[in-house]
Amino acid sequence: MTTISGARLFDGTDARGVSTVTVEGGVVTAVEPGERAGDVDGRGATLLPGLIDAHVHLRGAGNLGQALRHGVTTVLDMFSAPPQFTAVLRGRAARRSDEADLRSAGLMAGAVDGWPAVMLPPDPSGWRMPGLAGPGDAERFVTDRLREGSDYLKIFVENAADVSRPTLAPETVGALCAAASAHGMLTVAHAPTRWAFRTARAAGVDVVTHLPLDGPLDAADDELSGLVVCPTMTMMRALTDTASTEELLADPRLAAGLDAEVVAAMRSGDRGGLPTSSAPGASYDHAEDNLRRLVEAGATILAGTDANDVPGHAAAVVHGASMHLELALLVRCGLSPRDALRAATATPASVFGLPDRGRIVPGARADLLLVEGDPLTDVTATRDVRAVWRSGERVDR
Template sequence: MGTTIVGARVFDGERSIGPATVVLSDAGTIDAVEPGEREPVEGEVDARGRTLLPGLIDAHVHLRGAGNLGQDLRHGVTTVLDMFSAPPQFTAMLRRRAYSRDDEADLRSSGLMAGAVDGWPAVMLPPDPTGWRMPGLAGPDDAERFVADREREGSDYLKVFVENAADVTRPTLSPETVAAVCGAARRRRLLTVAHAPTRWAFATARAAGVDVLTHLPLDGTAEVAADLTVVPTMTMMAALTSQDSVRALLDDPRLTARLSSEVVAGLEAGDRGGLPTSSAVGASYAHAEDNLARLLEAGATVVAGTDANDVPGRPAAVLHGTSMHLELELLVRAGMSPADALAAATSRAADVFALADRGRIAPGRRADLLLVDGDPLSDVTATRDLRTVWRRGVEHDLSSPVHAPGRDVVGPPRRR
């Protein structure tokens, strides 16, 4: 028998439709959305006074272990978009888990990122005991083969590392190679996403035809336009410019309630998972915030993503799950309305990344849902008051937060 959720204010992914009854099927989809108020009957979920919204989609993460996906779901993030994980066997294992389990977030991934031979991001990886080495591109002629290999491995979209060779210590892709990668991806109908944290990278990626720009320039004013699609990762931009960025997390017990006590203690002691602050001249969070405000004014498409990258069970400056709630607050501070920020983390993320089955509360969509206390359309931080998350219709009670256990679980399914 399916689940019936009665009386919640419903944010359908685009707007509030007021109080409604939402009926879920046994197949893990939404059967019906019936606007209006009524009394719940026995066996139904009484959601009066709360808000129901689509499960959150984090459009920029990096996976370091299966525990990341459980931590995401514990914080109401039902889908994550991985923007670089390696080796391919690791990504394939996580895909299989996400497909078969409903106690972890669902997963889409770029797989390997396009970068230069012996350059970024290959140098970030520890030596592989099997002898595997991450492939790189020496020039435009390598683009076709690189993209074909990622398609064969099942990449859902393609990530490209774009940096000015003058700004980093390792080889980087030339603008011509970035353009060749974009062309090869378009021929295979693969979306391209660029790492673009500087004005040079932002402009170069745009000129090359990249579909989605991720990060925002910290080094000054970027050129903006209505046709841009951007994942700002404001949480990471804050972390890159301030050692104290984790105070925003530590100062709100709602954000630490589902983290392990070891992680919280590490954060309190100043452990940021090894992330340094930017050494670039003039790097400032104010530049990122100003660039986002200008993008919004220009009518650009903005999608929510955090750049979460923690090793499960260890501290980091940007943590899976909980950082999405910080991201929503930072988006609103930069000028987005709460409704627009929530759309950026639900329907808009689904539209940009072709996730047609989720991101909205509507008949036929996946029953990936989040129930929270309060009204995040008035105060976006109300998303932190988690009550219940449904992943493909499977219900998990989050109303009594406890520090996360060592194994990969969300919490017991609620029994009525």
């Protein structure tokens, strides 16, 4: 049994004042107001649920350890390959206390010879990424992913006018959503352009990820209010300039959890091969304006980074550290610190059907993050991590 006492509590939904939280057998067993003698002195700090990054890509097991050290206790992978690789990481994450827990889309739906198939290096085993030629391939694609253990379906929707490769037709996106829905599977669509966002919305996807960089959302406020959007502002910014990387490197609270060689490579301008957006008129200003509109309309926002670093290598968006930047970028676009923290805890748990986490209440999994100061007044306080617990086990950072 562990008691953490004297810290302010943010329980995933609201601030609860100074509290005492008891953990036993990997779960929270009591949450009481006030402080008393405890095993962990939380005075001066704030206790939050472990963060959930709602958009990452796994490139190696090191991603999960790096995420956990920065207080991200669960990652939602939005495409990794091949399926055997994802299965191995899923198994590790389920049993290791030094890695973040994991849910995964596995393979992403895309067109034959289109993205994302073309970006994968040739697989030595001869495995090839499956693509969809039309709506008739949707049912098979969905049942194959279910068989592989995918937790939700990721759909690659791109601007047909701007890519040199084939892309999914709107009818195929619609057929994928219908097939997934019939099997009780949540759908997430990649949509960084106006065309893609409109197509995803028309097809009825459950979650839209990214935001148009090429202009304003063309929808009325009442059409935006019901949307669930994971904007990945860190990635949207990284696609158009280097400000996020500079901000990350300038903050020792973020850079300290990364390998020194990786930090050195990032300082020298290595972005891990991330290209800049090829969409005409692409600008981070459009992503910011679009997020402000969604927030004002009352859309549901999820915090996700699109982290994709290969362990030990530089990248523009990295597991763990970039999540703290994402929270600050959400606040800059109109979310209150409380709503940004909800977007990283209770909200993704509810959207992705993870009722055991994202909140600090009796019975919840004891994924906990203790940070210095008060992130409800200054959200950058989440960067100052004092301790992390995964399923009640304190992480050696």
